[in-house]
Amino acid sequence: MTTQRTVLVTGGNRGIGRAIAEEFIANGHRVAVTVRNGEGPAGALSVKADVTDAASLDAAFAEVEEKLGPIEVLVANAGITRDTLLMRMTDEDFEEVINTNLNGVFRVLKRATKGMIKVRFGRVILIGSVVGLLGSAGQVNYSAAKSALVGMARSVTRELGARGITANVVAPGFIDTDMTSELPEAQQEDYKRRIPAGRFAAPSEVAKVVAWLAGDDAAYISGAVIPVDGGLGMGH
Ligand code: NDP
Numbered sequence: 001m002t003t004q005r006t007v008l009v010t011g012g013n014r015g016i017g018r019a020i021a022e023e024f025i026a027n028g029h030r031v032a033v034t035v036r037n038g039e040g041p042a043g044a045l046s047v048k049a050d051v052t053d054a055a056s057l058d059a060a061f062a063e064v065e066e067k068l069g070p071i072e073v074l075v076a077n078a079g080i081t082r083d084t085l086l087m088r089m090t091d092e093d094f095e096e097v098i099n100t101n102l103n104g105v106f107r108v109l110k111r112a113t114k115g116m117i118k119v120r121f122g123r124v125i126l127i128g129s130v131v132g133l134l135g136s137a138g139q140v141n142y143s144a145a146k147s148a149l150v151g152m153a154r155s156v157t158r159e160l161g162a163r164g165i166t167a168n169v170v171a172p173g174f175i176d177t178d179m180t181s182e183l184p185e186a187q188q189e190d191y192k193r194r195i196p197a198g199r200f201a202a203p204s205e206v207a208k209v210v211a212w213l214a215g216d217d218a219a220y221i222s223g224a225v226i227p228v229d230g231g232l233g234m235g236h
Contacts, residue, residue: 173229197230
């Protein structure tokens with residue numbers, strides 16, 4: 001049994017974030033999730049926050065730390081897509097995705113690592129994407145933000161590695177959530193043909209990898225990009 005930790009997952013009301021929160025709860029950890037609407041799973045402390053709004057994060061972190069103690073495991077999961085080809089992509093499409101998927105991760109990372117340094121333990125897990133390194137037509141904004149998380153995790157590893165803190169990127173391929181169900185059926189079928197595993201994954205398949213990475217057995221893994229993609233991104 002791994003040591004019980006205080007865990008914060010951003011975007012824990014649905015999709016992959018919710019599955020990650022459920023996995024940590026099932027493993028007996030103290031779990032908080034940020035939500036903009038709705039609630040996280042039963043057993044989680046749900047705190048309202050938007051990763052683009054610094055003041056809302058200050059309040060959320062204060063509440064989590066007061067109720068559950070310093071955050072030892074951060075899972076930066078909240079993310080959006082605004083897919084369109086470069087020629088049609090507006091400045092707003094680009095900036096909105098960067099502000100949520102990259103700047104938003106920085107905002108939570110900065111707040112979480114403060115406490116991790118104090119307790120000399122931390123697991124930073126950034127939810128990237130296979131397209132961060134593979135690239136993706138229609139996702140110049142999204143893939144740029146996701147690839148930036150690799151540099152972020154590796155820089156955190158260099159800065160804080162000696163203080164008991166690891167930082168890694170988990171890079172999912174196609175996972176069955178609202179994000180992928182919005183894709184046209186024909187596009188989903190095309191992707192399935194290109195994935196060696198021949199299928200999309202369930203959110204729980206990402207959650208189990210995240211939970212393992214946060215556990216005692218993964219203490220010597222840092223600065224890594226861990227694919228959960230059925231082989232789609234092999235070699236990247
Ligand atoms: P969903 O669209 O199902 O859920 C996204 C989550 O992020 C929701 O909880 C949403 O909250 C939250 N969120 C979005 N914007 C903000 C914000 N500004 N502040 C706070 N929370 C926000 O996505 P998935 O579960 O599929 O994706 C989760 C992560 O995994 C994302 O980072 C995504 O890029 C990544 N990923 C997903 C893949 C997939 O195939 N599904 C593949 C690779 C990576 P709300 O409900 O309020 O909108």
